[in-house]
Amino acid sequence: MQNYAVGILRDIEMGPSIVEYLERIDATLAPFSGHFIVHGAEARLREGDDPGAVVVIAFPDDDHAERWYASPAYQAILPLRADHSRSTVFLIEGVDHTHRATDVLA
Helix, strand or coil, rough: CEEEEEEEECCCCCCCHHHHHHHHHHHHHHCCCCCEECCCCCCCCCCCCCCEEEEEEEEECCCCCCCHHHCCHHHHHHHHCCCEEEEEEEECCCCCCCCCHHHCCC
C-alpha cells in the first residue's frame, strides 16, 4: 500500500541551510522511489488554523518510506531543516481507490 511522508513546517528560517536541504533532498528520495506530491503550495484554508507549509512525499510502500527516512543520506541533511524550522513529520499509510469512509468502522 502506498505510504506518505508528511511534513508540516512553521517558522521556517529561509537561509543557506534550508536552501542546501532543498538542493539535496531529491537525491535522497530517488533510491526509494519517493516523489513529492505536495510541496509547500499555499493552502486554501477552509477550517481551523493555517498549518504552515505542507509537504507530502509518496513512496510505494511502508518499507520504502521507513528506509528513506532512516537512510544515511537523509539523516545527513535532516538537521538542515530541523534546526531552521518547527516541524511535524510523520509517515502514514494511504488507502486505495476502493476505500470508503465507513471502512474505518470495521
